[in-house]
Amino acid sequence: MSTISTTDVTWFFACKTTDVPTNGGVCVKYKDEQIALFYFTRSDTWYATQNLCPHRRQMALSRGMTGTHAGEPKVACPFHKKTFSLKDGRCLTDEHECALTVYPVRIEDDRVYIGVNAY
Template sequence: MTWQLATTCDKVAPDAPFAFSRGEQKVAIYQVGAEYYATDNVCPHAYALMTDGFVEGDKVECPLHGAVFHIPTGRCLGPPADCDLKTYPLKIEGSQVFIDLS
């Protein structure tokens, strides 16, 4: 795995995911309870940033058309999207959040 520093834990909150970009790749980093997760930040249905969506518990709703996704798995839970969000491994070291985008 190729780990890179994405952010610090204090920049991610349960109701405010963190947007991380590397080149053209856009990733959303979420806090659900005491755990952190990363998914693609662009809805697969239509271009909208998931970090602009509504987070409730372990689900995020796309701000454009309301598709719902399970944050830990990226699984699509409701239309109009019909495919999942890609997920990425994260690790926490101290207060730093590292991501593997490979």
């Protein structure tokens, strides 16, 4: 897992808030990266992770089932249901599975920005 410090990021415009389904996710691109962006309506909270599921390397997490696990926001990969924390990216169903990279999200005037390493 790698979490990007919000003090050392480049913020890129990902999409408008209305482009993301309530309690669901979309895939956005930044350069060669695919990033899964999620919106939890009830808590009005946004999360972003790599879209690549580390299990069998499928670009699929944006299409995963979202929910909570002991109060922690999560996404389950649509392929084999491995479940990941959206807060820190760790796998909740298999401690040996690689964790996801997570990205900070910022909302300004109904526009969604995701923070990525400047490169």
